[in-house]
Amino acid sequence: MLRDPVKDRPTIDYLRCHSEQVRDCLFAFNRAAKEACGGRALLGNYCGYFFEMPFPAEGWHLENEAILDSPYVDFQVSPFPYQTVARGGGNGQYARRLLEATRRRGKLALMEADTRTTLTVSPGCHLHSKSRAEDIALLARDFASTLCWGCGFWYYDFGQGWYDAPEFNELFGKIFPIRREITDCRSIAEVLVVGDYESVLLTNAGSSRFNDERTSGLVQALGHTGVPFDSASVVDLASGKLKDYKVYIFCNLHWMTPEKERLLTDLRAKGNVVVLPESPFTEAELRKLLAAHGVHIWDDDPRDVIYANVSCVALHSAVPGEKTIRLPRRAKVTMLYPERREMSADTDRIVFTPLGDGLSTTLFRTE
Numbered sequence: 452m453l454r455d456p457v458k459d460r461p462t463i464d465y466l467r468c469h470s471e472q473v474r475d476c477l478f479a480f481n482r483a484a485k486e487a488c489g490g491r492a493l494l495g496n497y498c499g500y501f502f503e504m505p506f507p508a509e510g511w512h513l514e515n516e517a518i519l520d521s522p523y524v525d526f527q528v529s530p531f532p533y534q535t536v537a538r539g540g541g542n543g544q545y546a547r548r549l550l551e552a553t554r555r556r557g558k559l560a561l562m563e564a565d566t567r568t569t570l571t572v573s574p575g576c577h578l579h580s581k582s583r584a585e586d587i588a589l590l591a592r593d594f595a596s597t598l599c600w601g602c603g604f605w606y607y608d609f610g611q612g613w614y615d616a617p618e619f620n621e622l623f624g625k626i627f628p629i630r631r632e633i634t635d636c637r638s639i640a641e642v643l644v645v646g647d648y649e650s651v652l653l654t655n656a657g658s659s660r661f662n663d664e665r666t667s668g669l670v671q672a673l674g675h676t677g678v679p680f681d682s683a684s685v686v687d688l689a690s691g692k693l694k695d696y697k698v699y700i701f702c703n704l705h706w707m708t709p710e711k712e713r714l715l716t717d718l719r720a721k722g723n724v725v726v727l728p729e730s731p732f733t734e735a736e737l738r739k740l741l742a743a744h745g746v747h748i749w750d751d752d753p754r755d756v757i758y759a760n761v762s763c764v765a766l767h768s769a770v771p772g773e774k775t776i777r778l779p780r781r782a783k784v785t786m787l788y789p790e791r792r793e794m795s796a797d798t799d800r801i802v803f804t805p806l807g808d809g810l811s812t813t814l815f816r817t818e
Contacts, residue, residue, distance in 0.1 A: 527561070537671060561604060562597045598633060646666065774802070784801055
């Protein structure tokens, strides 16, 4: 399922060369744009994808560390993954990139929220909702997830009028002030998913499922464990600039080096839990593993999805009925969306029933 680093050296060398050419081309255009505007404009690219890239390495951005280190790159953009198991209602849609890569460098991650609504003119093209109410719940999930991740984002509809209805204007009117008032988006995650761009070079063209199950499949399952999680590269972790986590899950560490081995050894020596997925994990297996190692479980229902940071928590679900969110500390809780109301002045549990009888997204502030 993996390339042999000796026998397949010519292929690996070509892929390294290919990714370096992509990197240098990007630098040339970005440098020209920065110089043309005298450095006055922020500049970025659609780049840095890691998840939902189930094809040979030439489709990946393997030089992303160098790209993000460049003074000609201020931000990176990506859409959410397109798979139904990610975008579909009730699923834990996630960022397509390793988010801590931008955060630790003081650069911005932007998400393109191109979720199609029931107003789309191309039915069947990534259409995951069946009603206006479901449209709103999915668009609210886009917002809540990016807020909790500390990302910027925009709604994008390819000029087809996907949001051309009064209900969407009402949604936008509600979320705009929320985005302005939540300014502290530091991570509260205890779990870090660690990806390795170099190991992608060993992913054979015929082993896309093997790789996808251990990368995209992993974060899809994590989305239903009731815990928020962060993502970073091996290089990010080795930088020493990340916060500490209880559990480190290395999703595709196939290309081992002495430096990477020392990184694992140091983590274990500090008492951290290091997980190497030799086979795909189910949601139930991950939940059991995380709980066994002291990770706080915010929500017990695997049909729900949790997003959280130090300032807020959101729950997205396809299942109606009463919900309970267990907070890791006592807090003053205020519902921010879909309506504003005080929940409790001092509590470690949020008990509520989402509005409506189907797909829902509810966002709370925790102080």
